[in-house]
Amino acid sequence: MTDLADRQKLSYIAAQAADARLNVELETEGMTLNIGPQHPATHGTLRIIVRLDGEQVIWAEPSAGYMHRGYEKLTEVRTFPQVTALVNRIDWLGSFANEVPFILAAEKLMEIEAPPRAQWIRTILFELSRIANVSLFLGDLGVQLGAITPVFMAFRDREHVLNLIEGATGGRFHPNFDRIGGLKDDLPAGWIAETKQVMKKLRNFCDEIESLLFGNEIFQSRLRGIGVIPAEVAKQYGLSGANLRASGVDWDLRRDQSLPLAYDKVDWKVWTHPDGDSFARCWIRLQETREATMIVDQLLDGIPSGPVMAKVPRIIKVPEGEAWVSTENPLGEMGYYVVSKGDLGPFRVKIRSASFNNISIVPWVLRGVYVPDVISILASLYFILGDIDR
Amino acid sequence: MFAVDVPYWAQSLLRVLGGTVAVLLPAGTIVYLFLFKMMSFMQSRLGPMEAGPYGSMQLFAEVGKWLQKEDIAPERADLRIFRAAPLVVLMSTFLLVAVVPFGPDAYFTQFDAGVFYMLAVSSISTLGILMAGWSSANKYSLLGGLRAAGQLIAYELPMVLAVLGVVIQAGTMNLQQIVVKQNSDAIFGWDGIGFPYILTQFVGFLVFMIAVQAELTQTPFDMPIAESELVSGYMTEYSGFRFLIFFIAEFATAGVFALIASVLFLGGWGVPFTWFGWDPANLGTVDNWMNVGGPLIMFTKMMVLAAIIMWVRFSYPRFREDQLQRFAWKVLIPVSLLNIMLTAILKVAF
Amino acid sequence: MADRKKPKVPGLIKGLGVTFNTMAQTMKPKKFGGGAATVQYPHEKETPPIRARGVIALREDNCTSCMLCVRSCPDWCIYIEAHKELAPPRRAGGAPRKVNKLDRFDIDYALCM
Numbered sequence: 001m002t003d004l005a006d007r008q009k010l011s012y013i014a015a016q017a018a019d020a021r022l023n024v025e026l027e028t029e030g031m032t033l034n035i036g037p038q039h040p041a042t043h044g045t046l047r048i049i050v051r052l053d054g055e056q057v058i059w060a061e062p063s064a065g066y067m068h069r070g071y072e073k074l075t076e077v078r079t080f081p082q083v084t085a086l087v088n089r090i091d092w093l094g095s096f097a098n099e100v101p102f103i104l105a106a107e108k109l110m111e112i113e114a115p116p117r118a119q120w121i122r123t124i125l126f127e128l129s130r131i132a133n134v135s136l137f138l139g140d141l142g143v144q145l146g147a148i149t150p151v152f153m154a155f156r157d158r159e160h161v162l163n164l165i166e167g168a169t170g171g172r173f174h175p176n177f178d179r180i181g182g183l184k185d186d187l188p189a190g191w192i193a194e195t196k197q198v199m200k201k202l203r204n205f206c207d208e209i210e211s212l213l214f215g216n217e218i219f220q221s222r223l224r225g226i227g228v229i230p231a232e233v234a235k236q237y238g239l240s241g242a243n244l245r246a247s248g249v250d251w252d253l254r255r256d257q258s259l260p261l262a263y264d265k266v267d268w269k270v271w272t273h274p275d276g277d278s279f280a281r282c283w284i285r286l287q288e289t290r291e292a293t294m295i296v297d298q299l300l301d302g303i304p305s306g307p308v309m310a311k312v313p314r315i316i317k318v319p320e321g322e323a324w325v326s327t328e329n330p331l332g333e334m335g336y337y338v339v340s341k342g343d344l345g346p347f348r349v350k351i352r353s354a355s356f357n358n359i360s361i362v363p364w365v366l367r368g369v370y371v372p373d374v375i376s377i378l379a380s381l382y383f384i385l386g387d388i389d390r
Numbered sequence: 391m392f393a394v395d396v397p398y399w400a401q402s403l404l405r406v407l408g409g410t411v412a413v414l415l416p417a418g419t420i421v422y423l424f425l426f427k428m429m430s431f432m433q434s435r436l437g438p439m440e441a442g443p444y445g446s447m448q449l450f451a452e453v454g455k456w457l458q459k460e461d462i463a464p465e466r467a468d469l470r471i472f473r474a475a476p477l478v479v480l481m482s483t484f485l486l487v488a489v490v491p492f493g494p495d496a497y498f499t500q501f502d503a504g505v506f507y508m509l510a511v512s513s514i515s516t517l518g519i520l521m522a523g524w525s526s527a528n529k530y531s532l533l534g535g536l537r538a539a540g541q542l543i544a545y546e547l548p549m550v551l552a553v554l555g556v557v558i559q560a561g562t563m564n565l566q567q568i569v570v571k572q573n574s575d576a577i578f579g580w581d582g583i584g585f586p587y588i589l590t591q592f593v594g595f596l597v598f599m600i601a602v603q604a605e606l607t608q609t610p611f612d613m614p615i616a617e618s619e620l621v622s623g624y625m626t627e628y629s630g631f632r633f634l635i636f637f638i639a640e641f642a643t644a645g646v647f648a649l650i651a652s653v654l655f656l657g658g659w660g661v662p663f664t665w666f667g668w669d670p671a672n673l674g675t676v677d678n679w680m681n682v683g684g685p686l687i688m689f690t691k692m693m694v695l696a697a698i699i700m701w702v703r704f705s706y707p708r709f710r711e712d713q714l715q716r717f718a719w720k721v722l723i724p725v726s727l728l729n730i731m732l733t734a735i736l737k738v739a740f
Numbered sequence: 741m742a743d744r745k746k747p748k749v750p751g752l753i754k755g756l757g758v759t760f761n762t763m764a765q766t767m768k769p770k771k772f773g774g775g776a777a778t779v780q781y782p783h784e785k786e787t788p789p790i791r792a793r794g795v796i797a798l799r800e801d802n803c804t805s806c807m808l809c810v811r812s813c814p815d816w817c818i819y820i821e822a823h824k825e826l827a828p829p830r831r832a833g834g835a836p837r838k839v840n841k842l843d844r845f846d847i848d849y850a851l852c853m
Contacts, residue, residue: 033529055533055711082814085853146609146708149759152433156777163789170791174853188791212705212758215751218610219707371533372613372710431763434777705759706752 011368014056030058035374037066043140044385048362050374057374060366062359067389072349079345080106080180080316088174090353091387094133094330096125096165099178102349104259105325105338106180109318113260117306118182123262124195124299125165125177126327127292131202132161133330134289137382138209141282144379145222150213157205160198167191180316182309192300199293206290214283223279227365227377230276237364238357241332242284243381247276253328261327266298278380285382317344331355331387351390355383405498412487416645416692417638421449423693424700425641432704456637459630464527467627471525476628476635478518483642485511490649491566493659493684494676504565505557508650509550512605515643516542519607519614522636523624534623537711538607538614544718545604545611551726552598555591555733556654569658574670584662588655590736593729595655597722602647603699604718606640610706611714644696652691659684796852798845805840817851820844 031052037045045066051059071090075083087102088095100122107113114122139154162172168187169175177184213219229239234247244251252270254263271287273280318340326335332354339348358381365381366374396404426448430437438445463472489504491497501507516539523535560568575585588595604611615623625636652658659680669675709717768774779786788794805822821843826836 031529078814079812081812085814089853142707146612147706148429148609149433149704149762152435153762156434159777166792167789168791170793185791188789208758211751211754213707213755216706216755217751218709220751221713222707222710370710370712372708428763431766431776432759434762434766436766436776436778436780439780701756701759705755 014368033371043383046359046383046385046388048366048374048378050366050371052371055370057366057369057371060363060374062362064356064359064385064388067385069386069390071351071390075346075349077345080318083346083349084178085174085176087351088176089386090351090390091133091329091331091334091355091384092173093136093384094129095173096129096169096175096177097133097327097329098334099176100126100261101325101327101329101334102336102338103178103180104327105323105336106318106340106346107260108323108325109321109338109340110180110312110316111319112181112310112312114182115307115310116262116304117186118308118310119260120262120265120299120303121183121187121308122178124296124303125168125175126261127296127299128161128165128195130330131289131292131296132158132165134285134292135161135202135205137285138206138213138282138289141379142213144375145219147213147216147219150209153205153208153212157201160201164191164195164198167194179309180318181312182307186308192303195300196297199297202293203290206286206293210286214286220279222372222376223277223282223380225275225277225279226369226373227278227380228276229361229365233361233364234276237361239332239361240354240357241328241330242281242288243332243358245270245272246280246284248272248274253326253333257327259325259327262299263295265302266295268295268298278377281380281382315344317342318346326352329354331382331384332358334387353387353390355385355387356390359383359388408496409484409487409498412490412492413483413642413646414638416649416689416696417642418449419693420641420645420696420700422446424697428697428700429704453634456630456634461630461632464627466527468525468527471521472627473632475518475522475525476632476639478521479515480635480639480642482511482514482518483639483646485514486643486646487649489565490646490653490688491569491659492688493681495678496659496681496684497566500564500566502562502564505553505563505568505654508565509546509553512549512647513542513546515605515639519624522628523614526624526627528627531624531626534614534626538624540711541604541607541611541613541714541718544715545601545722548597548718548722548726549601549605551723551730552591552594552601553654555594555726555729556587558730558733558737559587559591565653565658569653569660570663570670572657573660574663574668584657584660584664586655586657591655591729591733593725594733595651597726597729598651598655599695599698600722602644602651603702604714606644606647606699608644608699608703610702610708612703612708613711613714644699645692648692648695648699649688651695652688656691656695658691659688661687795849796847800842800845803842803845805842815851815853817848819846819848 033050033052034047035050036047047063047066049061049063050057069089071086074086078086084099084102087098090098113119135154135158139151139158142148142150165175166172168191169177169184171177229243229247231247231249234244234249239247240251250270250272254261255270258264268291271284271291273284320340320342322337322339324335324337326333333352334354335352337350337352338346341347361381362378365377369377422445426437426445438448441447441451463469486508488498489500489508491500519538519542520535523531523533523538526532526535556568557563560571562568562571572586573584577583577585577589607614613623615625625633628636663670663676666677668677765774766776805820807820810816810818810820822840823843824838825841827839829836
């Protein structure tokens, strides 16, 4: 760990020296380059302004907002089920995961709990959306670094997960399945057996990606020691999710909070890594995907039977109050602060999305790195534009 | 050429046609078989299937599409150099194929410094890439062009040094003679399969193939293009006909380098001379049907080598620029120098 | 650390093996379990699961113009116009009932999420 941090410090010093040199001695201009908003590498319309000296970055700044859709304003005039339909679209790759903290906040205000079967199915769908999200990340990682084949394997195997979600909820990308008090429907017949088959396929996919991408020496030399984020800096900048765990911080909201989800009923492991470099972040996500498939398998074995919806009135008016619920989403920590005034819909919803805080570290981590490393560091930080801009 | 007495103008015409075919046919076959089909199969999909049976006409459809596009150039681009750059890159391919022998009498030119000429001419494409990068008035293209300059010059050296091993073993720089020697020499007295130089120059072959991968700017050495960072590197501002020329040049050069590698290391157009009782000192004894069989054999060997180049291209991520340079200067050049030393020592010893 | 163990076969060669295996798997004929992962769309079509939501359509015989769908839509893209009519009584000697008759049901698909 120490020699990686030393290399980072040296490159920072080199960057400062380059900056001084540029501005004073030679009177040459550095080149200001716009990475984005239209660019094959950024996952959407993110604009990063970098000032380069040759191929080294001296100064970088992300400029988000090209995809701002005004979610928090939109929720002010809608009822709770309507907001649930909207909220799917924040992190569009693992979309069920967006609904869960919002519905949990509403249920906290109403002081009801969903029946056990609903809680277990919610957890299963949550983990399935995590698998869908992160398996696309694993494929996309290859493309950012130049390997064009893993992304097709990722899409091929992710297709099975999306078909599962479609079979249960009706929508591949936007399930819109959670309701206050439980779920919209029960699982269809044969779903559990099919899901077990798909989990096996996904474990094979993880093994394939491990040997195709992670075992590749070129891949490792591109990512090891690049973009080291020490644990203290990670905590100060508010990183969450795999980014935080890759810097050695043992923090996982699924284990540390007691929400009405079924995580405490199954046996699973939190993965951390002592280096804080890009390779650690990517490796942790791979392990977490495997862990998620094993969680789903254990959950499928033990689903309790019963109703999927608690006794709630037909027209739900959530009582007055404020509630904050945050969960461990695929991208990091996502939370909703719901203020209700006793109406059909929320008075105000504040959405704390993971990627917005994850990219706040971009100016710090991109100092002194080369242009190709900019792309690989951004790839390893993993953000989704809908999550940043909401 | 044949027993027919062909006038000189007809011979020149045949040479021009043959040169065009020798460049475009490998390019087209490599694009269809490897880029469209092999890459698709490696990605669990079928590739183009609609244009023609199994998508065989896709390349013609794409050529037609590019030809009918508007010829645009950026406003501040240096127009003359912008227009000339793709032609320079393609020109080096045609110059390169002029010296490759396809059969005992089927060659375009033959001169005693064939290897030297080939190595010199293959670096003309570097100029074209630099011209494209600078004249595009685009920061991304500039980055791509500069990276290309560094990379292509760095990897010229391992290529030269790897080929030197073959030249020492053959004792000549004439490509036709290298082919003859590979097919007529004996390995420790046994001449069942001739003596393809890949057997003793295995290290040289590896270094040459790696250097060729870098010269073609294929992954893992495709920093100049680097699609996820530079959008298309030095080719960003090109569209339509000019992009078509870059595209064809890329795959044609891959084919021609594979042809050269098969000449230098795999025995070229020949089958071992002892199989048919030909006399290595007198090429006239080689049967005339070899003038048709030779190109076919060369084509097959080229396809095998191009398959390896493309297979590596589709499987690996790319190196960073400084890792690339480090690899060339600190690994490939010392290894190839060692190879030359060993070859020289062993050549004298045996 | 589990990620630092040196594999027996160098990762570069294993990677080539993975792509080669995928290619071989795609080239195997369908009856041996091979084939591509894609569906050649215009010639073969997949059937979606029963619950799949595509485009919303109305069953006119069932519609009572209760306006519940108009109020629930997150984008308010459903437009309904209805009028009240008198229908004959259910039993002889009863009073005529007021029913809603649907005039126009429209979904503005430009707004529909």
